[in-house]
Amino acid sequence: xxxxxxxxxxxxxxxxxxxxxxxxxxxxxxxxxxxxxxxxxxxxxxxxxxxxxxxxxxxxxxxxxxxxxxxxxxxxxxxxxxxxxxxxxxxxxxxxxxxxxxxxxxxxxxxxxxxxxxxxxxxxxxxxxxxxxxxxxxxxxxxxxxxxxxxxxxxxxxxxxxxxxxxxxxxxxxxxxxxxxxxxxxxxxxxxxxxxxxxxxxxxxxxxxxxxxxxxxxxxxxxxxxxxxxxxxxxxxxxxxxxxxxxxxxxxxxxxxxxxxxxxxxxxxxxxxxxxxxxxxxxxxxxxx
Amino acid sequence: xxxxxxxxxxxxxxxxxxxxxxxxxxxxxxxxxxxxxxxxxxxxxxxxxxxxxxxxxxxxxxxxxxxxxxxxxxxxxxxxxxxxxxxxxxxxxxxxxxxxxxxxxxxxxxxxxxxxxxxxxxxxxxxxxxxxxxxxxxxxxxxxxxxxxxxxxxxxxxxxxxxxxxxxxxxxxxxxxxxxxxxxxxxxxxxxxxxxxxxxxxxxxxxxxxxxxxxxxxxxxxxxxxxxxxxxxxxxxxxxxxxxxxxxxxxxxxxxxxxxxxxxx
Numbered sequence: 001x002x003x004x005x006x007x008x009x010x011x012x013x014x015x016x017x018x019x020x021x022x023x024x025x026x027x028x029x030x031x032x033x034x035x036x037x038x039x040x041x042x043x044x045x046x047x048x049x050x051x052x053x054x055x056x057x058x059x060x061x062x063x064x065x066x067x068x069x070x071x072x073x074x075x076x077x078x079x080x081x082x083x084x085x086x087x088x089x090x091x092x093x094x095x096x097x098x099x100x101x102x103x104x105x106x107x108x109x110x111x112x113x114x115x116x117x118x119x120x121x122x123x124x125x126x127x128x129x130x131x132x133x134x135x136x137x138x139x140x141x142x143x144x145x146x147x148x149x150x151x152x153x154x155x156x157x158x159x160x161x162x163x164x165x166x167x168x169x170x171x172x173x174x175x176x177x178x179x180x181x182x183x184x185x186x187x188x189x190x191x192x193x194x195x196x197x198x199x200x201x202x203x204x205x206x207x208x209x210x211x212x213x214x215x216x217x218x219x220x221x222x223x224x225x226x227x228x229x230x231x232x233x234x235x236x237x238x239x240x241x242x243x244x245x246x247x248x249x250x251x252x253x254x255x256x257x258x259x260x261x262x263x264x265x266x267x268x269x270x271x272x273x274x275x276x277x278x279x280x281x282x283x284x285x286x287x288x289x
Numbered sequence: 290x291x292x293x294x295x296x297x298x299x300x301x302x303x304x305x306x307x308x309x310x311x312x313x314x315x316x317x318x319x320x321x322x323x324x325x326x327x328x329x330x331x332x333x334x335x336x337x338x339x340x341x342x343x344x345x346x347x348x349x350x351x352x353x354x355x356x357x358x359x360x361x362x363x364x365x366x367x368x369x370x371x372x373x374x375x376x377x378x379x380x381x382x383x384x385x386x387x388x389x390x391x392x393x394x395x396x397x398x399x400x401x402x403x404x405x406x407x408x409x410x411x412x413x414x415x416x417x418x419x420x421x422x423x424x425x426x427x428x429x430x431x432x433x434x435x436x437x438x439x440x441x442x443x444x445x446x447x448x449x450x451x452x453x454x455x456x457x458x459x460x461x462x463x464x465x466x467x468x469x470x471x472x473x474x475x476x477x478x479x480x481x482x483x484x485x486x487x488x489x490x491x492x493x494x495x496x497x498x499x500x501x502x503x504x505x506x507x508x509x510x511x512x513x514x515x516x517x518x519x520x521x522x523x524x525x526x527x528x529x530x531x532x533x534x535x536x537x538x539x540x541x542x543x544x545x546x547x548x549x550x551x552x553x554x
Contacts, residue, residue: 002380011375012387014368015431022428023394026405033401082300089297098542102535103301106308109534111489111506114527121314121520122307129310132326160304210436213392221398224491246400255404262401269396 033259051260064244075219083166104164116228119157147237173207314524337525350505360423362483365430373438391432403496426487441475
């Protein structure tokens with residue numbers, strides 16, 4: 001097993017220094033903002049926990065938070081099963097496998113605001129292929145005017161953008177399963193479902209943990225794509241949490257409340273990541289016994 | 290055809306449709322884009338691409354992005370490799386806390402952190418340089434690299450290290466000549482992820498640059514806000530943002546298929 005060796009810190013030190021440089025100073029600055037009322041560069045008053053109290057009672061935060069939770073859980077419920085299904089259907093080897101990998105990776109490589117731009121055009125009912133197709137099916141579709149359509153478009157856009165990440169990670173997990181496992185299952189006469197449930201799924205535990213955590217974090221902080229696509233509208237129907245925060249910080253320049261807001265936001269993400277992490281580890285341990 | 294293959298085909302078509310539409314628009318004139326719905330360009334034109342390749346404020350955006358993404362990938366890999374080795378081979382004081390702390394740096398919502406970032410990098414005179422963006426992107430790429438590489442390194446049996454040390458290899462020589470070649474697929478996969486997350490990030494890159502290091506994604510937002518949208522040029526610019534990434538993944542595709550298979554990732 002692993003040896004105990006505190007000199008290993010020397011190997012970790014560069015990472016620590018580099019990340020601490022970009023992490024600790026800005027974090028401390030934000031903590032500093034969050035307990036002060038700032039009027040100008042040299043004119044500030046210590047206000048203690050006032051911003052935190054104000055923010056926790058703010059309607060915009062509560063609505064944004066609710067919308068954010070609905071969105072992130074919808075994303076996980078769609079993308080994780082779909083990603084697993086796509087990974088199971090992918091060819092395992094040969095030229096076709098490489099080609100599928102490249103095609104699946106394409107949406108991941110597009111800058112996030114460009115993703116918004118692509119869907120902004122694609123979804124338009126007059127000049128966009130997607131909008132025209134949906135309208136041809138007899139649906140009165142307009143993502144700029146109808147809140148339901150806007151939500152559906154943002155969801156479909158995120159599925160388009162990120163399911164590939166889940167699929168690629170699961171594909172890597174599936175490739176790591178030795179053939180012997182499948183042969184053993186075949187001898188036992190296992191059904192396709194049993195193979196999936198008892199051979200493939202347990203082996204996917206680690207990659208699924210990475211996929212769930214990454215998708216949760218990134219979807220919980222989604223900003224550029226819906227901002228470009230709908231601008232948070234119609235009304236406030238697709239104004240997610242990070243956009244509420246950006247309006248507060250950049251639009252109104254209320255640094256104190258915005259800083260308190262972002263620290264609460266950060267803690268919520270941290271809490272959920274920790275919950276996912278521990279539950280999935282527990283589940284994994286249960287299925288191994 | 291089996292149902293699962295049908296699913297894959299449907300999914301790939303779903304992926305390609307918006308991309309096809311972008312490509313299609315990039316070859317059209319603005320009149321055609323806004324005037325009529327056409328499945329393929331009737332008046333095929335390369336003018337949109339000509340605008341981008343002849344205007345320095347456009348094509349320098351791509352150059353800037355490529356420079357800082359490359360710098361970031363190199364920095365992330367060179368610090369993450371030894372650290373991942375330490376995490377995969379040794380226990381030391383605070384190792385678990387450090388690992389989790391590294392990961393938490395991916396979880397900070399950017400909107401409010403932008404101003405402190407701007408102040409920090411201005412105060413050390415790095416504002417509007419490529420290295421500033423590269424360093425800032427390390428915040429989320431280094432933890433991810435350590436996480437992925439640690440998985441690959443744990444897959445290499447520890448006996449290999451011990452044999453090498455018994456044979457009289459020093460740590461540096463062993464690490465560079467024996468260990469790294471064994472996990473090169475893992476390094477390829479990690480480099481791909483670093484490239485990807487740095488290439489697509491907009492908020493930090495836009496905040497830390499103004500002219501000299503302005504990334505292409507930020508150049509594109511300027512066009513969106515200009516009076517009267519130039520859809521054709523925008524579509525052409527969008528197509529060109531996909532090209533570098535597509536090239537990278539084409540070159541590492543075999544590593545990815547193989548590399549993903551070896552690691553715990």
